[in-house]
Amino acid sequence: MSNSVVVHNSSFESFNLASPILKNIEALGYTQATPVQAQVIPAAMAGGDWLVSSQTGSGKTAAFLLPLLNQLFIANPHGSPVPGRAQPKVLVLCPTRELAQQVTADAINLARGIKGLRIATIMGGMPYGKQIQAIKGAGLVVATPGRLLDLFNTRAIRLDQVECLVVDEADRMLDLGFAEDLEAIDERCKQRSQTLMFSATFAPRIMSLASSLTKDAGRIELAHAGEAHANISQKLHWADNMAHKHRLLEHLLSDPDLDQAVVFASTQIESEKIADTLRANGYQASALHGAMPQAVRNRRLDALRKGQTRILVATDVAARGIDVPRISHVINFGLPMKPEDYTHRIGRTGRAGRNGIAITLAEHRDRVKIKAIERFTQQTMTAAEIVGLEPQNKPSFNKPNHRPGAGAKRGKPKFAGQARPGSNTRFSPRSGSRSGSFQNANSKH
Numbered sequence: 001m002s003n004s005v006v007v008h009n010s011s012f013e014s015f016n017l018a019s020p021i022l023k024n025i026e027a028l029g030y031t032q033a034t035p036v037q038a039q040v041i042p043a044a045m046a047g048g049d050w051l052v053s054s055q056t057g058s059g060k061t062a063a064f065l066l067p068l069l070n071q072l073f074i075a076n077p078h079g080s081p082v083p084g085r086a087q088p089k090v091l092v093l094c095p096t097r098e099l100a101q102q103v104t105a106d107a108i109n110l111a112r113g114i115k116g117l118r119i120a121t122i123m124g125g126m127p128y129g130k131q132i133q134a135i136k137g138a139g140l141v142v143a144t145p146g147r148l149l150d151l152f153n154t155r156a157i158r159l160d161q162v163e164c165l166v167v168d169e170a171d172r173m174l175d176l177g178f179a180e181d182l183e184a185i186d187e188r189c190k191q192r193s194q195t196l197m198f199s200a201t202f203a204p205r206i207m208s209l210a211s212s213l214t215k216d217a218g219r220i221e222l223a224h225a226g227e228a229h230a231n232i233s234q235k236l237h238w239a240d241n242m243a244h245k246h247r248l249l250e251h252l253l254s255d256p257d258l259d260q261a262v263v264f265a266s267t268q269i270e271s272e273k274i275a276d277t278l279r280a281n282g283y284q285a286s287a288l289h290g291a292m293p294q295a296v297r298n299r300r301l302d303a304l305r306k307g308q309t310r311i312l313v314a315t316d317v318a319a320r321g322i323d324v325p326r327i328s329h330v331i332n333f334g335l336p337m338k339p340e341d342y343t344h345r346i347g348r349t350g351r352a353g354r355n356g357i358a359i360t361l362a363e364h365r366d367r368v369k370i371k372a373i374e375r376f377t378q379q380t381m382t383a384a385e386i387v388g389l390e391p392q393n394k395p396s397f398n399k400p401n402h403r404p405g406a407g408a409k410r411g412k413p414k415f416a417g418q419a420r421p422g423s424n425t426r427f428s429p430r431s432g433s434r435s436g437s438f439q440n441a442n443s444k445h
Helices: 019-027 035-046 059-073 098-111 128-134 145-153 169-175 181-187 204-213 242-253 268-280 295-306 338-346 364-377
Strands: 052-053 089-094 120-123 142-143 164-167 194-199 220-221 232-239 260-265 286-288 310-314 326-334 356-363
Touching: 019 052, 019 059, 019 098, 019 128, 035 052, 035 059, 035 194, 035 220, 059 089, 059 098, 059 142, 059 164, 059 194, 089 145, 098 120, 098 142, 098 295, 120 128, 120 145, 128 145, 128 295, 142 145, 145 169, 145 181, 164 181, 169 181, 169 204, 181 204, 232 242, 242 260, 242 268, 242 326, 242 356, 268 286, 268 310, 286 295, 326 338, 338 356, 338 364, 356 364
Parallel strands: 052 194, 052 220, 089 142, 089 164, 120 142, 164 194, 232 356, 260 310, 260 326, 286 310, 326 356
Antiparallel strands: none
């Protein structure tokens, strides 16, 4: 089903959440639920499996955390001591370490001061011993799939007591090759009563994953690709070559209205080179990519959140989970591998109710990718020019790009796994049944 939950009163009080949780919501300054929260919270509290599509920055993290934290509180309202065993009731899977850390931070804020409600994180790049101690007695565990399976295989954690599984950013999970890990985790907590899956799109590959992880799932769709990011101004600048792109980038970063910016690079090496060049030219810039030690990644993200770093040059993997309201600009120096990644990238700005600016720099050879992004988002990327930095060679979309000795196929996207926007693909419930039950108006969550 799609959009089957209709909520007219979007105040958090209307969801019958426990008093301590409502106090934490109020302390965080939130009063009205966002659209995704208004639909997902009552749906999750009612039970059953749900597949949710919502844009980045819509408040989806709180949408699944609030009902699950509420249930953990109801199960132990007096804060009785919990057994020191690693056997969580709620398991949240995230594709990247940064996103796992962000989800954990949000959960801790929403559960602050509630006795007996412990939250822990499992992710790669951190010491095993410290994480093994942290997960003992934790009712909610946020994990990246690889490290979770490592701990499970060494019997450091049990998953047979999991009652609700949340798969966050399912599309990115598949991009990073976690399909087999998800199947393994699914099998190890198959007695659960609820699965919540969140994804930016309902592409066929997501439906295939949903068919194996969920049963009779309802579907809540709050943002088609073309409807997302209405508060973000999107521009396109054509560049003649790499040197021209660098000149455009430095001009854009000199904008006096720029508060903080994320510059996206296509590769780890490119991110380092761009950051080095910017620092040499006097900018407060640092790189962030997946090959860095986790401690370094944490320090650089912390510097960004504190405003010590003005420009972060990041790859797609490292940028997931960056939630900094002061990011006013996103600049695509290198284009994403897949058009859906474009929406994730620009979602780093325009958060917490603010407006944002997303700028893409593209060369003549990138025009097929630009057209693929436009088809996916159902929006035209308006080309702009900067006086003194105008492109000398403007691309034409009317003729295919024929190379000597090769017959290029006209208009065929170079992205793998691209789906038509608005696809209403249905998926089959998995066989078997489950027993038992487990039952901020701000984009920051």
